[in-house]
Amino acid sequence: MLLEVKGLNTFYGNLHAIWDIDIQVHEKEIVALIGSNGAGKSTLLKTIAGSLPMQSGEIIYQGERFNPGHKRKANVMVHKGITLCPEGRHIFPRMTVAENLKRGGYIRQKGDMEAGFDRVYDLFPRLKERDGQMAGTLSGGEQQMLAIGRALMSGPKLLMLDEPSLGLSPLLTEKLFELILEIRNQGTTILLVEQNAVSALSIANRGYVLKVGHITQSGTGQELLESQDILASYLGA
Ligand code: ATP
Numbered sequence: 001m002l003l004e005v006k007g008l009n010t011f012y013g014n015l016h017a018i019w020d021i022d023i024q025v026h027e028k029e030i031v032a033l034i035g036s037n038g039a040g041k042s043t044l045l046k047t048i049a050g051s052l053p054m055q056s057g058e059i060i061y062q063g064e065r066f067n068p069g070h071k072r073k074a075n076v077m078v079h080k081g082i083t084l085c086p087e088g089r090h091i092f093p094r095m096t097v098a099e100n101l102k103r104g105g106y107i108r109q110k111g112d113m114e115a116g117f118d119r120v121y122d123l124f125p126r127l128k129e130r131d132g133q134m135a136g137t138l139s140g141g142e143q144q145m146l147a148i149g150r151a152l153m154s155g156p157k158l159l160m161l162d163e164p165s166l167g168l169s170p171l172l173t174e175k176l177f178e179l180i181l182e183i184r185n186q187g188t189t190i191l192l193v194e195q196n197a198v199s200a201l202s203i204a205n206r207g208y209v210l211k212v213g214h215i216t217q218s219g220t221g222q223e224l225l226e227s228q229d230i231l232a233s234y235l236g237a
Helices: 041-049 074-080 097-104 110-123 125-129 140-152 170-185 197-203 221-226 228-233
Strands: 003-012 015-025 030-034 056-061 064-066 082-085 158-162 189-194 206-211 214-220
Touching: 003 041, 015 030, 015 041, 015 214, 030 041, 030 170, 030 197, 030 221, 041 074, 041 082, 041 158, 041 189, 074 082, 082 140, 097 110, 097 140, 110 125, 110 140, 110 170, 125 140, 140 158, 140 170, 170 189, 170 197, 189 197, 197 221, 206 221, 206 228, 214 221
Parallel strands: 030 189, 030 206, 082 158, 158 189
Antiparallel strands: 003 015, 003 056, 056 064, 206 214
16 A cells, blocks of 8 residues: 555635545555545645645555644655645746756756656657747646656656646547556556546546545446446536
8 A cells, every 4th residue: 555544634724625534545556536626636635745734634655654743744745755746737937848847856866867857758758849948838738748747757656636637628638648547557656636537537446536525435447437426426427
């Protein structure tokens, strides 16, 4: 088991955003988190990443236990191998593609940085072609690739992707899901938040459904795809 979340609760002030969440992620799995807007998906990822504090519960990562008493910082979790690629990309528009990637690889040793670039440019040849271009001038799809590439530069064991298909055309979305599979096949475990439930569940080993802060269903990707409840609620059937 790579990651286990037990009884996790996160608040924004008085707002109780996620309630008693239990999830498990095994090595080299793709695990999908689906649910409608405001269900708490981003909150869960941010809490795991250490950018939001947990109110109660436990996060066990590679056997190391984190509870509310720990002063976890997101950069410490990056060093431990957990990287979040946030919703909305948040690339640096006035920096070049290569500079953005270098920022993502800040934890790497000098010699190791090259290996990071090689992996990212191999996955996303378009980024290599544009390595000297200002990131803000890239197309939406290229910016999304850059955001994922930058997250990969830290060499994560667990890559968390928050809504990577947002704003992409159906064709680019299809390509993106192929790339997510490829990243997993290279050995990176993936926790994937998606509105695009069919595509996400189609590539996921397992999935969880979040509804107003609670997990209401879990199963293999295939089981969830076949669930009448999910078909009705999330897949527009
Ligand atoms: P979306 O895809 O729309 O972001 P989500 O499932 O990721 O949906 P969250 O963003 O985690 O949902 O939001 C969960 C709840 O927490 C919602 O009620 C939301 O309004 C609230 N929330 C999110 N961020 C904040 C914040 N910074 N301050 C206060 N409340 C917040």
